[in-house]
Amino acid sequence: MNDWTTSSPDPVLARRRTEGWMFLREAARDLRTTGAIAPSGKALARALTDPLRATARPSAVLEAGAGTGAVTRVLIPQLSRGSRLDVVEANPRFAARLRHLVATHPHPAGLPGRAAVHQTYVEHLSTEQRYDVIVSGLPLTNFAPEQVERIMARYMELLRPGGALTYFAYIGTRGARALTASRAEARRHAEVNEVMAAYQRRYATGRWTVWANLPPAHVWHLRRPLAPPHDRESHRVVAGR
Structure with a gap:
């Protein structure tokens, strides 16, 4: 008998197929909140998690809109020992899959007990934690401008x-929407772009193009500024009272 008839299926390929079908089902339910018809590719996941490779110290990390965990799976091995990971996903079926992924991932840095999956919207996340890195997989161009502003403001707060x-x-996507969308939808998309452009002008440190993704994507890195010296000085005075 030929080897190919008796060999077991490739588990990675099987997982990718399962995730692909799951994404298609959820996109059929609600494309606006799912945001894509396929999980993020490995090249896109690496670009999104790049800030974690720049440090070896323990970090507090938040991933929002994690979907089936394509980025989470790349993110976890980059966490140093003592790091904390919070994953936010509003879709209950995706959230259940993410809980299993976080609980069973063979990560050597002692992550169990320091990772949690929250089934909620990031704007509604109740936490006092502040994060060193936030990785967003949310389909921001699918939302209303007011919601995008709330999400971005919440990111900067966290x-x-x-x-x-x-x-x-x-x-x-901008050109495609211009050709196919209604006037109201095109206006909504343009207003979302204006919101994002304002944050990019204020906080962006770089933009990279990932062609090896379906579809290709731009990855933006933003950074919250350090507190000005006079703010740090005033904090020390208040703290010393």
């Missing part, structure tokens, strides 16, 4: 001074 935010935007 970041520690000096902390990094990464997110992506698919290439070509």
Whole structure:
């Protein structure tokens, strides 16, 4: 008998197929909140998690809109011992899959007990934690401008001074929407772009193009500024009272 008839299926390929079908089902339910028809590719995941490779110290990390965990799976091995990971996902089926991924991932840095999956919207996340890195997989261009502003403001609130935010935007969506969308939808998309452009002008440290993704995407890195010296000085005075 030929080897190919008796060999077991490739577990990685099987997982990718399962995640692909799951994404398609959830996109059929609600494309606006799912945001894509396929999970993020490895090249996109690496670009989104790049700030974690720049440090070996323990970090507090938040991933928002994690989907089936394509980025989470790349993110976890980059966490140094003592790090904390919070994963936010509003879709209950995705959240259940993420809980299993976090609980069973063979990570050597002692992550169990320091990772949690929250089934909620990031704007509603109740936490006093401030993060060194936030990785956003949310389909921001699918939301209303007011919601995008709330999400971005919440990200900046959750970041520690000096902390990094990464997110992506698919290439070509603006032109495609201009050709196919209604006037109201095109206006909504343009207003979202204006909100994002304002944050990019104020906080962006770089933009990278990931062609090896379906579809190709731009990855943005933003950084919350460190507190000005006079703010740190006033904090020390108050703390010393």
